[in-house]
Amino acid sequence: MSNAYNRPDQLSPELRKRVLDTARRLGYPGPDPVARSLRTRKAGAVGLLLTENLSYAFRDPAAVGFLEGLALACEDAGHGLLLIPANPEHEDVAAVHSAGVDGFVVYSVPDDDPHLAAVMERPVPTVICDQPSISELDRVGIDDATAIKGLARHLIELGHRKIGVVCMRLARNRNDGPASPERQANAHFHVQRARLAALSEVFSEVGVEWDQVPVIERFDHTQESGGSAAAQLMEMDPEVTAVICTSDILALGALAEMRRQGRRVPQDLTITGFDGIVDAERAELTTVRQPVLEKGRAAGRLLLDASESTGQPREVVLDTQLITGSTAGSPRSVEERWFGP
Amino acid sequence: MSNAYNRPDQLSPELRKRVLDTARRLGYPGPDPVARSLRTRKAGAVGLLLTENLSYAFRDPAAVGFLEGLALACEDAGHGLLLIPANPEHEDVAAVHSAGVDGFVVYSVPDDDPHLAAVMERPVPTVICDQPSISELDRVGIDDATAIKGLARHLIELGHRKIGVVCMRLARNRNDGPASPERQANAHFHVQRARLAALSEVFSEVGVEWDQVPVIERFDHTQESGGSAAAQLMEMDPEVTAVICTSDILALGALAEMRRQGRRVPQDLTITGFDGIVDAERAELTTVRQPVLEKGRAAGRLLLDASESTGQPREVVLDTQLITGSTAGSPRSVEERWFGP
DNA sequence: CAGGCCTACTGAACCGTTACGGTTCCTGCA
DNA sequence: TGCAGGAACCGTAACGGTTCAGTAGGCCTG
Numbered sequence: 049m050s051n052a053y054n055r056p057d058q059l060s061p062e063l064r065k066r067v068l069d070t071a072r073r074l075g076y077p078g079p080d081p082v083a084r085s086l087r088t089r090k091a092g093a094v095g096l097l098l099t100e101n102l103s104y105a106f107r108d109p110a111a112v113g114f115l116e117g118l119a120l121a122c123e124d125a126g127h128g129l130l131l132i133p134a135n136p137e138h139e140d141v142a143a144v145h146s147a148g149v150d151g152f153v154v155y156s157v158p159d160d161d162p163h164l165a166a167v168m169e170r171p172v173p174t175v176i177c178d179q180p181s182i183s184e185l186d187r188v189g190i191d192d193a194t195a196i197k198g199l200a201r202h203l204i205e206l207g208h209r210k211i212g213v214v215c216m217r218l219a220r221n222r223n224d225g226p227a228s229p230e231r232q233a234n235a236h237f238h239v240q241r242a243r244l245a246a247l248s249e250v251f252s253e254v255g256v257e258w259d260q261v262p263v264i265e266r267f268d269h270t271q272e273s274g275g276s277a278a279a280q281l282m283e284m285d286p287e288v289t290a291v292i293c294t295s296d297i298l299a300l301g302a303l304a305e306m307r308r309q310g311r312r313v314p315q316d317l318t319i320t321g322f323d324g325i326v327d328a329e330r331a332e333l334t335t336v337r338q339p340v341l342e343k344g345r346a347a348g349r350l351l352l353d354a355s356e357s358t359g360q361p362r363e364v365v366l367d368t369q370l371i372t373g374s375t376a377g378s379p380r381s382v383e384e385r386w387f388g389p
Numbered sequence: 390m391s392n393a394y395n396r397p398d399q400l401s402p403e404l405r406k407r408v409l410d411t412a413r414r415l416g417y418p419g420p421d422p423v424a425r426s427l428r429t430r431k432a433g434a435v436g437l438l439l440t441e442n443l444s445y446a447f448r449d450p451a452a453v454g455f456l457e458g459l460a461l462a463c464e465d466a467g468h469g470l471l472l473i474p475a476n477p478e479h480e481d482v483a484a485v486h487s488a489g490v491d492g493f494v495v496y497s498v499p500d501d502d503p504h505l506a507a508v509m510e511r512p513v514p515t516v517i518c519d520q521p522s523i524s525e526l527d528r529v530g531i532d533d534a535t536a537i538k539g540l541a542r543h544l545i546e547l548g549h550r551k552i553g554v555v556c557m558r559l560a561r562n563r564n565d566g567p568a569s570p571e572r573q574a575n576a577h578f579h580v581q582r583a584r585l586a587a588l589s590e591v592f593s594e595v596g597v598e599w600d601q602v603p604v605i606e607r608f609d610h611t612q613e614s615g616g617s618a619a620a621q622l623m624e625m626d627p628e629v630t631a632v633i634c635t636s637d638i639l640a641l642g643a644l645a646e647m648r649r650q651g652r653r654v655p656q657d658l659t660i661t662g663f664d665g666i667v668d669a670e671r672a673e674l675t676t677v678r679q680p681v682l683e684k685g686r687a688a689g690r691l692l693l694d695a696s697e698s699t700g701q702p703r704e705v706v707l708d709t710q711l712i713t714g715s716t717a718g719s720p721r722s723v724e725e726r727w728f729g730p
Numbered sequence: 731c732a733g734g735c736c737t738a739c740t741g742a743a744c745c746g747t748t749a750c751g752g753t754t755c756c757t758g759c760a
Numbered sequence: 761t762g763c764a765g766g767a768a769c770c771g772t773a774a775c776g777g778t779t780c781a782g783t784a785g786g787c788c789t790g
Contacts, residue, residue: 082423087779088777145420
């Protein structure tokens, strides 16, 4: 029966025609993809898990770039891309359990996310991107420590010693405000943890005590969050000369808010970002560019590549690039800052 | 067996525990989603078909907005969103046949697309968005004619009579250049056809002969296309005082190219777009805003709403809004244009 | 002419789950 | 003690396609 559809060489043309004709006459809608999937154990789709509302994937430019790359890889392999609804509020893992996919790409979820646990229970290949650092799984990412160290050294060369940090959420529970050193060290988002640790390391080398460095955390990843976090930071510690943000979105928000408050950037205050999104380029933000599209594509390739025979988990580490824009400059002395040059 | 997983109320807690324990011991990975789909006749996912490379969905801001809205609706219903790879070059319909979904959303495909035909053969509900106008199917869109007529009347009031048009692809075959009236009338992209027809109607009312109006078509929907199309247009007919683009992307490209050529907008030339994307706002483009996110959400709702009992195909028409930016002004006389004011 | 082989086609088992009906067993009431 | 009724549990039949073994018939060869 289904031979007529899929294996034209296995039967004579006239029988095939007869079968197809009667099938049409009977209103047969063609082979059922689900039944085929069950039998062949192939779904022809890749599942994407990310720990935000689904629509977030389309709001964050970095995520959009990643998705574009992933879509590219899927397309090459003729696979579909299934966006899995994983609301971070509800711990409803059903969507992961009911996703008919040949593998998962996990993007930017905390290492204690129940959805991630559910994915790992599924007997399909999985590629982790950026966020959780799980040793047994294939992984695509950047060297966060090295990347942000380059940025930090740049600021140190410019003369900055009084710095502050604005970072993205560190754990699944909301904490909009200062993040204690413990919270930093125990962060469930590996990327944020690595960046903070690297900053701590580099600045310690030049005598900056990390406990004294204000780190403001924001749960929501929006420009508004960046703005309010920067405001909170400057209120807590007005002597800060440089605000390091762990994402461009936050940095752009901080930039706008600081300028709104009448501070000149970079004369009065240095602001830096991370990611290298298009809007950052437009704003001439000093930042670290990471190849988001390539990241997505690499993740897809890793997942769909059949030559995964090696039992060893594979790892792809992509290069980053320091972008010196116009939002970082030398700090002015305190007198200058208060009384003008 | 699977009762233990899905129907805890049907059996006693200790049996459930025993079953689950032995299941784990035997390495049972949990109920198979594909088999469940087959049995329950539900896939828990919505398929999205669009006639571009998959990654295009993430490059065009209007498409991204649409996707965000669609994702929102899917999320509410706990459904996944499956992006179906439908390469417009290959007529490979297999991806449509093998998509395990409960329904399709078709976005912006030509009405003679083989993938669309394949979707219609599948016995699942389908919602059309914007592009193909198929009478039997549910549909979400805007009133393209009315929307662009408002824009056209605005230009007419400003005094424009010598206009040119830059439009997106009109059919599946590539034609980068002038589009003949026949090609316009036979366009397989309903939206483009409707807009051109509406423009023709309105300008005819004020004595403009449509055959004389240059319409430049571009296959690729990029800013580069918009720029080169505008250049070609002005070369063909230097007396044109207003370039109407059928998308913001094209308009932004035209704007950049015309300014690069030294023309002042709007003093020397008026340029308008369509869609109302963020970049257009930033560029103060005169355009028509359409609610792309709402469109996606409406499509999702329509598809997932069980109350589709009425045999009648449903239709949602969303409102649009004329945005008067700073890229449209009164035309200068020919003398002024050549010799300065 | 008989035996063997190849082609065209048919039938049945299996993929893993859910739905449903049937059986057992226990409790409560007369 | 007998019986009704319900809760708990179990067995089995689909769901629809793929695959593979098996069969019939035709053709070639010794």
